Amino acid sequence: MNRIISENSSRRSTWLVAPVSAALAALCVCMSLPGLAQSTNVAPPSRLETITVFGRGPGLHEVTSESDRVGPANQPEWTTRRAFAETDIYVIPPGEIEFNQFYISSHPRHGKPENLFESEFEVGLPWRTQFDVEVNYTANSGKLEYGSTLLEIPHALADWGEIPLNPTLNGGWRFNADDPDAYFVRLLLAEEFTKRLHFGATLSYESQVGGEHETVYELNAALSYVAIDMKLTLGIEVLVEHETEREVVAGAFEWERSTTVMVGPTLPFKPTRNTHLGLVPLFGLTHDSPVAEVFVIFGIDLEFGRWKSTSEEERLRPVRRYR
Secondary structure, X not given: OHHHHHHHHHHHHHHHHHHHXXXXXXXXXXXXXXXXXXXXXXXXXXXXXXXXXXXXXXXXXXXXXXXXXXXXXXXXXXXXXXXXXXXXXXXXOOOEEEEEEEEEEEEOOOOOOEEEEEEXXXXXXXXXXXXXXXXXXXXXXXXXXXXXXXXXXXXXXXXOOXXXXXXXXXXXXXXXXXXXXXXEEEEEXXXXXXXXXXXXXXXXXXXXXXXXXXXXXXXXXXXXXXEEOOOEEEEEEEEEEEEEEEEEEOOEEEEXXXXXXXXXXXXXXXXXXXXXXXXXXXXXXXXXXXXXXXXEEEEEEEEXXXXXXOOHHHHOEEEEEEO
């Protein structure tokens, strides 16, 4: 009897020890987990930094509107090409080379009509500066005659929009074939009244350094309206020129003076983003003026490399960001 009781007690003790041992083992494991985490030095998850990939900006004329700002001077796209026939404005951006070929059919009040040609090369330089070379010649009676070569350096005083009318100073020298050379200074003005309404003006003084000392005071002004963005512009242009020259009559100096006033419509057209055509007939309003002068202009803009600004942020534009 005692042996039976002893066996039953032993079985009961074994049955109780198993779950108690399991519970103690689980408790030990739970208590050891914080220390295990600390010992492995596992850092909490963190957010990765953004990686930005940079690339060159688009070309000067790869825009959706003529009013879009381009270049380091933040100028409208329409100022980067010849906007008017005789009215110069602002400067072209660095890295751009522009070629313009003019044909002018001049019809004086007396004498035969003349065929005049101008070949103009413009190079955009840093610091809102430009270098121009212009070659003038005539073709009459099947004979080509060289007239003059003009060198000039326009410089804009500030980035576009910083000063009203965006003034640009221009100075240069004219090498004449048959007459004494001449120097000139000019003030170029330009403004964008609205995205479609554009204005330009040129004030010029030119004087020969010898001979008859011919002196020319000139004002050119133009106003244009963008009829079809990036394609067609309509406008009007005015030319006022006062000329004086010295002549020797009976052993004494006399000054001859003449005033030319011409006005007419302008019709610039852009066949492609990098080319432009212009038709500008000007009609004389004074006795000293020709009856008419018809300007036909073809121009092409070439861009060598992307423009670079002085700021790395402006020069490199973000293309895509990764996380």
